[in-house]
Amino acid sequence: MAEKIEDLNLPNAVITRIIKDALPDGVNVSKEARAAISRAASVFVLYATSCANNFALKGKRKTLNGTDVIAAVQEMEFEQFMDQLKDSWEAFKKEQKDKKDAAEKRKKTKEGEKAEGSSTGQPSQDEVNTSTEAAGNTDSMEQGEDKEDEQEM
Amino acid sequence: MRSWDKVKKMAGAENGEIADAASDRPETPNSESQLSGDGDKPERLSKLPLTRIKAMMKMDPDVTLASQESVLLISKATELFIESLAKEAYVHARQGKRKTLQKKDIDNSIEELDSFAFLEGTLD
Numbered sequence: 001m002a003e004k005i006e007d008l009n010l011p012n013a014v015i016t017r018i019i020k021d022a023l024p025d026g027v028n029v030s031k032e033a034r035a036a037i038s039r040a041a042s043v044f045v046l047y048a049t050s051c052a053n054n055f056a057l058k059g060k061r062k063t064l065n066g067t068d069v070i071a072a073v074q075e076m077e078f079e080q081f082m083d084q085l086k087d088s089w090e091a092f093k094k095e096q097k098d099k100k101d102a103a104e105k106r107k108k109t110k111e112g113e114k115a116e117g118s119s120t121g122q123p124s125q126d127e128v129n130t131s132t133e134a135a136g137n138t139d140s141m142e143q144g145e146d147k148e149d150e151q152e153m
Numbered sequence: 154m155r156s157w158d159k160v161k162k163m164a165g166a167e168n169g170e171i172a173d174a175a176s177d178r179p180e181t182p183n184s185e186s187q188l189s190g191d192g193d194k195p196e197r198l199s200k201l202p203l204t205r206i207k208a209m210m211k212m213d214p215d216v217t218l219a220s221q222e223s224v225l226l227i228s229k230a231t232e233l234f235i236e237s238l239a240k241e242a243y244v245h246a247r248q249g250k251r252k253t254l255q256k257k258d259i260d261n262s263i264e265e266l267d268s269f270a271f272l273e274g275t276l277d
Contacts, residue, residue, distance in 0.1 A: 008209050014200055015235060022236035023243055032256040036276050037238055042209065043275045044234045048227055049210045064219040069226040077268040081233045088229040092198055092222055
């Protein structure tokens with residue numbers, strides 16, 4: 001697996017698209033500039049990750065979570081990103097919830113078919129399993145001190 | 154599909170705690186909302202490929218595990234960063250009466266903004 005920044009970078013087409021969408025029509029980007037931005041983006045990922053990881057370690061957690069990233073972005077002085085980040089986070093949580101609901105629905109249908117009509121169903125168990133496995137860690141135990149931060153959102 | 158299992162294993166995610174949804178399908182350049190998509194990407198939360206972002210995050214030896222939401226947020230923040238850097242570089246291009254962004258515009262942006270200081274020395 002790649003060990004250097006040079007080996008892992010983001011797709012040029014996507015980077016170009018993001019750049020173009022951010023700039024007025026008619027503005028061009030030289031190849032060197034685009035390569036520089038791409039490289040800068042890679043460095044950003046690493047730096048933000050490292051910063052976020054420090055927050056996780058401070059909270060004695062081994063899993064990076066959303067609040068760690070938010071805290072990192074703030075520390076890196078990118079306050080202007082906050083609103084959009086939070087919007088994305090909300091959209092993501094909603095999507096996870098919808099997925100979960102859809103999965104439960106499918107499960108119930110299956111169970112109903114298997115049991116030939118006598119569905120006992122223990123939804124609460126499934127719910128717990130699903131939320132621990134799939135939906136990241138909004139339910140994780142490490143709420144602790146971070147909860148205060150979360151409420152600001 | 155097997156290659157993605159390998160990526161997960163190499164990334165050390167045996168429990169699949171790292172963004173698993175993306176590993177359910179091979180290369181898709183968008184977010185992990187695969188359930189409803191017929192390839193139309195109705196709810197694309199991230200323009201950048203989450204699997205790639207995840208792989209980059211895992212390059213940090215101190216990172217053990219990363220939740221799906223953290224990968225998504227890093228991705229989104231990176232997208233915003235790219236926009237921000239491009240816009241700042243454009244200011245310099247205009248000062249130089251150009252409509253084409255050049256590398257020096259990026260360099261100047263890095264020198265000028267404190268928040269871009271972490272990039273110093275990394276782009277050469």
